[in-house]
Amino acid sequence: xxxxxxxTAIFVFCIGLYTILSKRNLFKTVIGLTIMESGAxxxxxxxxxxxxxxxxxxxxxxxxxxxxxxxxxxxxxxxGASDVALALALVIKVHRRYKTVDLDKIRGLKE
Amino acid sequence: xxxxxxxxxIGWWLWKGVAAMEDPEFIIGPAAYYIINTAxxxxxxxxxxxxxxxxxxxxxLGEASVIYTTVCGVAMLFSKSKYxxxxxGLSFIARxxxxxxxxxxxxxxxxxILMGHMTPGGGFQxxxxxxxxxxxxxxxxxxxFEMSRIKPKTKETIESLGGLFFVFLGGVGLLxxxxxxxxxxxxxxxxxxxxxxxxxAIPLLNIAVGMKVGAGLSTxxxxxxxxxxxxxxxxxxxxxxxxKN
Numbered sequence: 001x002x003x004x005x006x007x008t009a010i011f012v013f014c015i016g017l018y019t020i021l022s023k024r025n026l027f028k029t030v031i032g033l034t035i036m037e038s039g040a041x042x043x044x045x046x047x048x049x050x051x052x053x054x055x056x057x058x059x060x061x062x063x064x065x066x067x068x069x070x071x072x073x074x075x076x077x078x079x080g081a082s083d084v085a086l087a088l089a090l091v092i093k094v095h096r097r098y099k100t101v102d103l104d105k106i107r108g109l110k111e
Numbered sequence: 112x113x114x115x116x117x118x119x120x121i122g123w124w125l126w127k128g129v130a131a132m133e134d135p136e137f138i139i140g141p142a143a144y145y146i147i148n149t150a151x152x153x154x155x156x157x158x159x160x161x162x163x164x165x166x167x168x169x170x171x172l173g174e175a176s177v178i179y180t181t182v183c184g185v186a187m188l189f190s191k192s193k194y195x196x197x198x199x200g201l202s203f204i205a206r207x208x209x210x211x212x213x214x215x216x217x218x219x220x221x222x223x224i225l226m227g228h229m230t231p232g233g234g235f236q237x238x239x240x241x242x243x244x245x246x247x248x249x250x251x252x253x254x255x256f257e258m259s260r261i262k263p264k265t266k267e268t269i270e271s272l273g274g275l276f277f278v279f280l281g282g283v284g285l286l287x288x289x290x291x292x293x294x295x296x297x298x299x300x301x302x303x304x305x306x307x308x309x310x311x312a313i314p315l316l317n318i319a320v321g322m323k324v325g326a327g328l329s330t331x332x333x334x335x336x337x338x339x340x341x342x343x344x345x346x347x348x349x350x351x352x353x354x355k356n
Contacts, residue, residue, distance in 0.1 A: 003130065056158040058156040058305070064138075074163060078178060081328070082181035089185045
């Protein structure tokens with residue numbers, strides 16, 4: 001059952017990777033970055049699962065799951081939100097200068 | 112097509128990596144220590160909050176400074192934009208509906224922040240809820256309404272105060288001789304596990320982080336939406352000019 005969760009994480013990661021590699025629109029690249037980040041976070045949380053575990057809240061009945069990946073994921077979510085915000089700000093700046101967010105057209109303008 | 116095959120190949124490669132892993136039956140390492148000792152050492156019922164704000168408090172301080180850096184970066188990129196127009200906002204029904212919802216949203220955010228040491232939640236999540244309230248106001252009532260109700264200067268002050276409060280709480284541990292960001296060792300009362308007043312400095316740190324995240328995310332959204340409205344206004348005036356020609 002846990003393998004399905006891993007497979008989902010990898011699938012989502014690959015969707016994000018394909019988006020980044022294939023799209024020339026800068027906004028779509030940022031969206032791909034976000035999707036890739038979600039895949040990585042899913043992988044981290046899944047790695048903390050223990051067979052038959054309960055949430056790490058006291059009082060616990062039985063074996064708790066690993067709380068350390070949850071704490072790391074919280075950190076990673078905040079940092080991911082920060083870098084997406086900064087990337088979007090840069091894309092807006094690019095759009096103001098070149099009036100387009102298409103990577104090919106921006107290169108064309110440069111020459 | 113080649114890119115698709117490349118992605119599928121990388122996915123297959125990662126899958127081979129995780130398929131070889133065993134399903135773990137127990138926890139080893141620092142996580143096991145945290146699970147056993149959290150109740151005794153910190154008094155927090157939420158082990159994740161205890162790890163974030165006690166055992167790895169300096170990590171969280173670094174994380175908060177990442178948000179601060181982002182706010183600085185976004186504000187710096189958009190520093191020159193002057194704007195006059197504001198979005199008109201949505202219809203009367205949407206305005207009434209949101210003004211009915213806002214008090215409940217504020218209550219929800221406060222509950223998430225203040226009970227972060229007992230239940231799932233904490234400063235980051237509750238701060239995001241507070242930022243959502245300001246974003247809703249910005250979208251539904253227009254950005255000039257949001258600016259007149261919550262001034263950008265106030266947001267900056269709240270964010271800086273949150274950061275300073277966090278460092279100050281860390282400094283209390285330093286003064287007590289227990290190290291930076293020490294919790295019960297620095298003399299914060301531990302309380303009864305599961306009570307509202309428990310876990311020493313963790314609720315206070317939650318409040319500090321909540322102030323910082325809420326004000327920071329709100330500032331990021333506001334500076335972006337301001338610039339987008341400026342561009343939209345320019346495009347609209349261009350369209351109007353074309354119509355005249």
